[in-house]
Amino acid sequence: MTTTGWQNWSGSVHATPNRIAEPRDEAELAQIVTGSDRVRVTGAGHSFMPLCETDGALVRLDRMDGELQIAADGASAWAPAGWSLARLTEKLWEKGYSLPNQGDVNPQSLAGAISTGTHGTGASLGNLSTIARGFRLMRADGGTILCDADEESELFEAQRLSLGLLGIALAIRIDIVPAYHLVEDIRAVPMAELAEQWDDLADEYRHVEFWVFPYSDMAILKTLEPCAACDPPKKQTDMDEKAFALYCKTVRRMPKLTASLQRQIMKGVKPATRSGPAYRIFPSERNVRFEEMEHQLPRANGFAALTEAIDWIRRKKLPVSFPFEFRLVAGDDIWMSPFNAGPCASISMHQYTGMPWRELFAEAEPIFRSLGGRPHWAKRHTLGRDDVATLYPKFDDFRAAVRTADPGGKFANDYLAALFDLEGDDV
Template identity: 75%
Template sequence: MRETSWQNWSGSVRATPSAIAQPRDEDELARIVADNDKVRVTGAGHSFMPLCETGGALVRLDAMEGALDIAPDGKTAWAPAGWSLAKLTAELWRHGYSLPNQGDVNPQSLAGAISTGTHGTGAELGSLATIASGFRLMLADGSVIACDKGQNAQLFPAQRVSLGLLGIALAIRIDLLPAYHLVETIRAVPLAEIQERWDELAELHRHVEFWAFPYADDAILKTLDICDPCDPPEKQTDMDEKAFAIYCKTVRRMPKLTGSLQRQIMKGVKPTERRGPAYLIFPSDRDTRFEEMEHQLPRANGFAALNEVIGWIRDRKLPVSFPFEYRLVAGDDIWMSPFNAGSCASISMHQYAKMPWRDLFAEAEPIFRAHGGRPHWAKRHTLEFDDLGTLYPKTEDFRAVCRGTDPTGKFANRHLAELFRLGE
């Protein structure tokens, strides 16, 4: 361990931990946990909220020993919690398996993605937390336990979306599917037509989503469906990152061009198709740094919220550089999951990281909240403790498990301790 500095992927969260540690095994990790009053774990730093910010020890698990342990029936596997989704899905493919779903990037750690409720898209598919059926956890005293519906069952409903507050996940039992291939199609479609046909599109395709620039009337519609086995795709991304980066730099210098450039971009969108192994088709390169706010809304409220926020941007002539991303996610029964009230429309609002975003998000957030939105835990939001009980009826149960499992708040940084009032 050594004293150093750390920042998240977008560069907006910075910290000076007392040390950054990369333990090689559980014994070494246990010593780190025992020797430090405060410990947080980081993966790829894809959280926009200060979930990993700490003045204590910051732990990376990517050097830990570990291997996949696939169940004899092939329906589940124990996977190292610190593996990136990229590493995990490639290894699963090598053994003939796929995850039921993925998001559109894959550098995040398995534990980080699950503990924050990260998701892909699919009307019948839940967040990554829904595929987790068991955990091996290191607690604040360095001991290791397992929890699922049968053992240490009082921890399991809190651990599924835990924000790392109960302990350090060492391994996670996840659901698997036999390896499958996907065909991706992308095309420009009038936003009004997408909204009119949305329920039909959601029934026709395993995955459907779209990106809508606030100043363009057409949107980029993307569908994914299972297809026959085929070779890996030649192109590893769904968009031209270099061209998009040039556009972002231009609107940063000349914000008044935002609208005209967005309409020009949409004129250049041509129908494309990619086919290949699912683990290669789900993710795409996302190298242009941005800030993000995302809300999960009752599915019936999604378009009303999107249309209102786009109208607000146009009325104010605000230079919002990125398109909105609109997805569907199935409901679940997880205590602190934004999806536990039922099927959701997920709306992500982005801004180029080098352009002003704080005031923009602060003013847009009430629009999403007014339509029943719950923010993604790892993306920009201004939730306070008093909001939690209304949004999450199991908040007090979750807090009780946190206090019982980690009574000194070793795994709670300042942001999380204040949000959940864990020091009281």
């Protein structure tokens, strides 16, 4: 147990918890919970919002004991909530299983990914919250409770995307599928051509996404498809991180070179293919630090929002270093999911660390919001309490579930208490 400070992956969120605890079992965790006024849990720190910021106890669960338990029918498994996606997917593979989908990095904890709606890409595939079928939670009094669609159903519905407000997830029952392999193809395509073919590509491939620099008329198209069993890939990433890091450092020093360097980069993009076990192909190396904002929009509005954002950047000659990332995600019925209004186009906007991003994101956010966008909970946004209540019809139900599960507000922090109006007399 330590009392040192904490910061998130990008270095932009700082906290001074009164202790950072790494319990080894539930008994230790219960002592921490009952002995603290405020408790937040952190995984890999990949949230760009102050979700883990606290002056109370900050808990890491990756050292907790626990095991992966596959159901008899092979359709689900109970998994330790504090395990990283990297550890979980490797253990699943050893037992002959995979997750239905993943994002492009895997250090996040299972609980962190589910509680924020982390996602990959695929028109028919939901975010990771949609694979949760049950939770085992520790409550504010140190006791535990099980919830699923049949038992404690109101708690379960709120917990499916909870932001950590209803308790500490100890184990999560998740959907799994038989282990599969993937082939990844990457190529450069003209944006105009991609826009015309996008719906066909989305129908043809299980996973499809693209990246586009704001000053280039070419995009990097990436597709993933199930394939026959094959050896693990020799290359562990879908990009040359060293070359990209050099480019980012250059534009940070000389922002006026941003446009010309982006066009030059795209001239050097060559077709590339790799294949292997799904859990090895989904994630890639992402060590170049950045800040990120992401919005989920009605799928029909995706290209309009992207075009407007790019036009705005070009018109104002803004030094936006990273490409936009464009993905597809299926709709769901989760109370606080940004995807619960139907199928979405997901657009991520990044800026290299050390380059101005606050004003940039603040100016860009209205573009996405005006076209029906709702932000990723863990990515940069400026939503307030009234915005959340307007955007989410189940806001009151979620808030009521939080107040019932944690009437003392032990699992909130100042940011979340304000966002969900949890500062009343009964909290």
